[in-house]
Amino acid sequence: MRFLKLVLLIVVVFTAVDAFAQSSAELKRRREKLTQELEDLNREYLETASNKKSSLKQLSLLKAQITLREEKITNINSEVRNLDNQISENNNSVRSLQGQLDQLRKEYAGMVLFTYHNKSAYNKMMFIFAAKDFNQAYKRLKYLQQFATYRERQASYIEGTQKDLHVKINELDRTKKEKRDLLADQQKEKETLGKEKNNQVKVISDLSKQQGVLKQQQREVQSKIAKTNKEIAATVRREIAEARRKAEAEARAAAAAEKARLAAAAAAARVDNAPINTPTRPAPKAITKNSSNSEVLNATPEAAKLSNDFLGNRGSLPWPVASGVITQEFGTYYLDGIRTENTGVDIKTSSGAAVRAVFNGEVSNVANISGTYVVIIRHGEYFTAYSNLRSVSVSKGQKISTKQTVGTVATDGATGETEVHFDLYKGQNPVNPKIWLAPN
Known part of the structure; x- marks a missing residue:
């Protein structure tokens, strides 16, 4: 029974360790990804800063660095919490294994003492021949044989427990070292974050001295954003109006066809002098002026399926670029x-x-907005828009597949930034695209 408990303990411990390892591996992968993104941003920031003149691009890069660095610090905090849990579990495992080992050693010491007192063949024979009858003598003989086997097994248990204990102690030491390294990395990131925030204040101060240029850049950016949003809104309104028109036309055509079918059935019945017995077919749900945008955009089975498929991929949609940082x-x-x-x-x-x-x-x-393009794609009742494109490779009405290229991103002449603006709408309502995209 005691051995069974020991086995169950080891199984539970290693199951917990496996779960921890999966979570820890994911956090480590994310930390490494953030580190790489920060290095890329820092390299570009240094190139921009070498111009000796503050710009909106510097400010944008600093903000992106600060956001990523804060995320990395949060990620490290999660890793440290995981390691604290693992250290606690390992300490409990070490104490439990140590207790098991002490108990096994006590039992083994008792067996050794018993063996010492009965080490001679004479004592063993006396123990057997002192039995009351043959049956008891046979049981005593079997007992001595089983006792020797059990003693060997206990020695094996002790050896195995010692090995497990040694493994756990080494693992505990490694985990503590990993925690120390992470805390040192976290402290370094906090210091860098402080410097970046100071740099941000300096860049904003420098930019404030260039109010005329800055305001002009901002006005141009805001104007472009406003035009893009207006184009997207107009496109969505047109799609809704067109879907409503088609649905109403199809409903009228279906009603006319049903009326003609009933009239033909009635005429045939009069010729045959038979009673009219033609059941009316149920009409599809009609689109009216009171129908919601969602009902209009999902009026056809194809559109409804596409909307449902799009919704089913919430949180796992591919990014609009192969690599990038928000x-x-x-x-x-x-x-x-x-x-x-x-x-x-x-x-x-x-x-x-x-x-x-x-x-x-x-x-x-597909529209040209102040020298760059925006591509708007419909997915049932959902719409995605890709702005600030230098060139496009698709046209209005074209069917598009997942990850198909729609164009190339432009570099903004005013800010020097290479960014794509990505929108996601449900009907006429914008939603946060980030929660729909797969983890980067």
Whole structure:
């Protein structure tokens, strides 16, 4: 029974260790990814800073670095918590194995003492022949044989437990060292974060001395954003109106066809002098003026299936670029006191990178906005928009597949940034694209 408990303990411990290892491996992978992204951003920032003149690009890169570094510090905190749990589990395992080992050694010492007192063949024979009858003598003989086997097994248990204990102690030492290294890395990241925030303050201060240039850049950016949002909204409205028109036309055609079928059936019945017995077929749900945008956009089985498939991929859609970093999140933010509403996310990527569709769909519009392009794709009742494209490789009405290239990203002449702006709408309502994309 005691051996069974020991086996169960070891199974539970190693199961917990395996679960920890999976979580720890994922956190480590994310930390390494963040480190690589930070190195890329820092390299570009240093190139920009070498111009000796503060710019919006410097400020944007600093903000992206600060966001990523804060995420890395949070990631390290999670890793440290995991390691604390592992250290606690290992300490408990060491204490339990030590207790098991002590108990096994006590039992083994008792067996050794018994063996010592009965080490001679004479004592063993006396023990057997002192039995009351043959049956008892046979049982005593078997007992001595089993006792010797059990003693050997106990010695094996002790050896195995000692090995497990040694492994756990080594693992505990490695985990403690890993925690020390992580804490040192965390402290280094906090110090770097402080320097970056100081640099951000300095860049903002320098930019404030260039109010005229800065304001002009911001006005140009805001104007372009406003035009893009207006184009997307107009496209979605047109798609809804067109879907409504088609649904109403199909409903009228279906009603006319049903009326003609009933009339033909009635005429045939009069010729045959038979009673009219033609059941009315149920009509599909009609689209009316009171129908919601969702009902209109999902009026056809194909559109409804596409919407459902798109929704089913929430959190696992591919990124619109093969590699990139989000530099501006969805929502409201302020730049130099100017309030801006970001309906999507801005993703920094490499110069000339291909921009690709995140899901199957149909191109609803391709428009030129102040010298760059926006591509809008419909996925049932969902729409995705890809802005700030230098060139496009698709046209309106074209069917698109997941990860198909729709164009190449442009480099903004005013800020020097290479970013694609990505929007996601459900009907006419913008939603946060980040929660729909797969973890980067």
